[in-house]
Amino acid sequence: xxxxxxxxxxxxxxxxxxxxxxxxxxxxxxxxxxxxxxxxxxxxxxxxxxxxxxxxxxxxxxxxxxxxxxxxxxxxxxxxxxxxxxxxxxxxxxxxxxxxxxxxxxxxxxxxxxxxxxxxxxxxxxxxxxxxxxxxxxxxxxxxxxxxxxxxxxxxxxxxxxxxxxxxxxxxxxxxxxxxxxxxxxxxxxxxxxxxxxxxxxxxxxxxxxxxxxxxxxxxxxxxxxxxxxxxxxxxxxxxxxxxxxxxxxxxxxxxxxxxxxxxxxxxxxxxxxxxxxxxxxxxxxxxxxxxxxxxxxxxxxxxxxxxxxxxxxxxxxxxxxxxxxxxxxxxxxxxxxxxxxxxxxxxxxxxxxxxxxxxxxxxxxxxxxxxxxxxxxxxxxxxxxxxxxxxxxxxxxxxxxxxxxxxxxxxxxxxxxxxxxxxxxxxxxxxxxxxxxxxxxxxxxxxxxxxxxxxxxxxxxxxxxxxxxxxxxxxxxxxxxxxxxxxxxxxx
Numbered sequence: 001x002x003x004x005x006x007x008x009x010x011x012x013x014x015x016x017x018x019x020x021x022x023x024x025x026x027x028x029x030x031x032x033x034x035x036x037x038x039x040x041x042x043x044x045x046x047x048x049x050x051x052x053x054x055x056x057x058x059x060x061x062x063x064x065x066x067x068x069x070x071x072x073x074x075x076x077x078x079x080x081x082x083x084x085x086x087x088x089x090x091x092x093x094x095x096x097x098x099x100x101x102x103x104x105x106x107x108x109x110x111x112x113x114x115x116x117x118x119x120x121x122x123x124x125x126x127x128x129x130x131x132x133x134x135x136x137x138x139x140x141x142x143x144x145x146x147x148x149x150x151x152x153x154x155x156x157x158x159x160x161x162x163x164x165x166x167x168x169x170x171x172x173x174x175x176x177x178x179x180x181x182x183x184x185x186x187x188x189x190x191x192x193x194x195x196x197x198x199x200x201x202x203x204x205x206x207x208x209x210x211x212x213x214x215x216x217x218x219x220x221x222x223x224x225x226x227x228x229x230x231x232x233x234x235x236x237x238x239x240x241x242x243x244x245x246x247x248x249x250x251x252x253x254x255x256x257x258x259x260x261x262x263x264x265x266x267x268x269x270x271x272x273x274x275x276x277x278x279x280x281x282x283x284x285x286x287x288x289x290x291x292x293x294x295x296x297x298x299x300x301x302x303x304x305x306x307x308x309x310x311x312x313x314x315x316x317x318x319x320x321x322x323x324x325x326x327x328x329x330x331x332x333x334x335x336x337x338x339x340x341x342x343x344x345x346x347x348x349x350x351x352x353x354x355x356x357x358x359x360x361x362x363x364x365x366x367x368x369x370x371x372x373x374x375x376x377x378x379x380x381x382x383x384x385x386x387x388x389x390x391x392x393x394x395x396x397x398x399x400x401x402x403x404x405x406x407x408x409x410x411x412x413x414x415x416x417x418x419x420x421x422x423x424x425x426x427x428x429x430x431x432x433x434x435x436x437x438x439x440x441x442x443x444x445x446x447x448x449x450x451x452x453x454x455x456x457x458x459x460x461x462x463x464x465x466x467x468x469x470x471x472x473x474x475x476x477x478x479x480x481x482x483x484x485x486x487x488x489x490x491x492x493x
Contacts, residue, residue: 010413014413014417017417018417018442021417021421021438022435022438022439025421025424025425025431025434025435025438026431026434026435028428028429028434029230029428029429029430029431029434029435030228030229030230030233030431032310032428032429033230033233033234033429033431033488033489034228034230034233034251036311036429036486036489037225037233037234037237037249037250037251037489038250038251038254040489040490041222041248041249041250041251041254042250042254044248045201045222045248048195048199048200048201048219048220048248049198049200049201051194051195051198052192052194053103053106053107053192053193053194053195053246055098055102055107055192055193056190056191056192056193057096057097057190057191057192058189058190059082059083059188059189059190059191060078060081060082060083061076061077061078061083062076062077062078062083063319064083064097065083065094065095065096065097066094066095066096066097066175067095070085070092070093070094071092071093071094071095071175072090072091072092072093073087073088073089073090073091073092073179074086074087074088074090074092074094075088076094079115079187081189082115082187082188082189083187083188083189084116084185084186084187084188085178085185085186085187085188086183086184086185087120087178087179087180087181087182087183087184087185088182089180089181089182089183090179091177091178091179092177092178092179093125093175093176093177094175094176095173095174095175096174096175096176096191098171098172098173098174099490100238100241100245100490101128101129101170101171101172101241101245102170102171102174102193102245103169103170103244103245103246104126104153104154104167104168104169104170104171104193105169105170105246106195106199106220106246107193107194107195107246108152108153108154108167108193108195108196109150109151109152109153109193109194109195109196110124110139110150110151110153110191110192110193110194111148111149111150111151111191111192111193111194112148112149112151112176112188112190112191113147113148113188113189113190113191114142114143114146114147114148114149114186114187114188114189115146115187115188115189116146116185116186116187117142117143117144117145117146117147117149117186117187118142118144118180118184118185118186119141119142119143119144120141120142120178120179120180120184120186121138121140121141121142121178121179121180122138122139122140122141122142122149122176122177122178123136123137123138123139123176123177123178124136124137124139124151124153124156124174124175124176124177125173125174125175125176125177126167126168126171126173126174126175127168127171127172127173128168128169128170128171128172129172130172130173132172133160133161134160134173135158135159135160135165135167135168136158136159136177137153137156137157137158137159137167138156138157139151139156142178142186152196153167154167170245176191199219199220200218200219200220201219201220201221201222201248202218202219202220202221202222203222204222204223204224204250205221205222205223205224206223206224206226206252207223207224207225207226207236207240210223210240210247220246220247220248221244221246221247221248222247222248222250223240223247223248223249223250224250224251224252224253224254225237225240225249225250225251225252226252229431230429230430230431230432231431231432231478231479231480233251234480234489234490235480236249237249237490268312268313268321269321271307271312272304272307272312272321272324272325272328275300275303275304275307275325275328276328278300278303279300279328279332282296282297282300283335290343291407291408291410292408294341294343294344294404294405294407294408295404295405295408295409297336297400297404298400298401298402298404298405298408299422300332301329301332301333301336301396301400301401301404302329302396302397302401302422302426304325304326304328304329304332305325305329305396305426306422306425306426306428307325308322308325308326308484308485309425309426309427309428309429309484309485310428310485311485311486312325313325313485329396330392333395333396333400336400337399337400341404343407344403344404344406344407345403345406345407345449345452346452347398347399347403347448347452347453347454348452348453348454349453349454349455350453350455351451351453351455351456355451355453355456356456356459358443358447359443359444359447359448359456359457359460360456360459360460360463361443362436362439362440362443362444362460362464363460363463363464363467366463366464366467366468366471367467369467369471370467370470370471373471373474373477375470375471375473375474375477376469376470376473376474377470378466378467378469378470382466382469383462383463383466386462386465386466386469387458387459387462390458390459390461390462390465391458391462393426393461394444394454394457394458394461395454397419397422397423397441397445398419398444398445398448398454398457399454401419401422402415402416402419402445402448402449403449405418405419406449412446412449415445415449416442416445416446416449417442419441419445420437420438420439420441420442420445421438421441423437423438423440423441423445424437424438424441426484427484428484428485429484429485429488429489430480430481430482430483430484430488432478432479432480433468433479433482433484436468440460440461440464444457444460444461465482468482469482
């Protein structure tokens with residue numbers, strides 16, 4: 001083989017590998033999204049079959065209600081795995097989290113479980129859409145002692161805009177309202193919406209059949225979704241729920257037991273403990289085989305982030321498990337930063353302004369995408385809020401991971417590829433965001449390993465993410481959100 005042709009051959013092979021990895025990332029994101037949608041659909045199928053519904057809330061503390069607080073004259077606190085509401089001598093509300101509107105027509109019975117209660121008035125407040133006016137119904141008195149309270153919402157005297165009205169067919173907002181003397185206290189354990197009678201899932205039908213359906217279903221409708229690309233699949237599911245929030249949406253071909261695992265507390269903590277033990281073992285590893293050790297450090301530094309992206313922890317918001325993983329990532333990165341490793345390439349914060357053009361190239365691409373459609377205008381506040389998060393990500397990716405990969409693999413193009421791949425996997429299963437992260441990661445990692453400057457990449461990341469937030473604000477956009485993990489899939493509620 002001609003020696004002069006080898007650089008071209010290596011470049012062609014690298015380009016082919018980049019394309020193959022991009023295709024693999026897209027396939028992975030789509031597969032995990034389909035599996036997550038299937039898992040949630042099968043859980044809903046089981047819930048309806050058991051006489052329940054998808055709308056169930058375990059109230060363990062303030063984080064389980066909207067805004068993690070009470071609105072009005074009360075405060076909320078965690079109380080031995082339940083939610084304690086302390087009255088302050090006036091009216092208050094707490095909001096139950098809804099990942100999608102609740103189908104009150106199909107599940108009109110509100111069941112409250114209380115560990116401590118008092119004979120105080122209770123109202124239910126509903127908005128059919130988030131922009132509609134609130135409808136309120138007096139639900140009587142809370143029980144005078146611990147127990148359960150079963151409320152048939154359809155029989156309550158509803159008032160909308162001050163006038164008598166029937167129960168709203170669905171609820172995009174659902175709040176509990178009460179009032180009482182200062183010092184009163186109730187402790188809520190759980191809440192759920194239930195059907196009056198058991199509703200069985202109907203035989204599955206295609207999306208085209210459901211759209212042309214003219215008669216009411218005998219049970220809960222089940223619809224196959226044909227889309228494969230993850231944003232389209234989630235958009236089809238949301239369109240179904242806008243028509244009927246009770247619909248069970250399943251990817252075409254779903255079978256019982258199929259689907260991405262939902263968060264399991266015990267298995268999550270096992271994974272977290274294993275991650276911590278691996279980190280501890282590597283830190284105590286004698287300094288033999290330094291390249292292998294550097295490779296292990298690079299991979300373990302991002303493992304907590306990857307676990308979050310792949311569903312470990314709470315599906316909708318930070319909790320103890322995801323908090324523990326973030327602390328593990330920060331602690332491990334700090335220990336690696338404190339321990340001097342002279343074999344790694346040096347780095348610094350700043351670079352001459354003339355060198356900023358290349359890392360800012362993804363920002364130009366994001367700006368062109370932003371200008372191509374009518375979307376929200378991002379402000380400096382969004383940029384300022386995202387800047388610390390961008391700094392944390394890039395410090396972890398470039399300073400901790402990429403430099404160790406560069407040393408361990410002894411071939412920079414391979415180190416750049418692996419770092420960009422890990423960066424993309426940290427955005428699982430958001431397929432378009434994974435591909436954007438992969439492309440930006442290739443450019444930023446290659447530039448950083450050559451120039452050693454971190455701040456230009458941080459600024460570029462924050463600017464690009466701010467523009468992408470504006471793009472994602474457009475309903476029905478190709479980029480649905482910047483969420484990852486279970487939050488992207490819409491688990492919860």
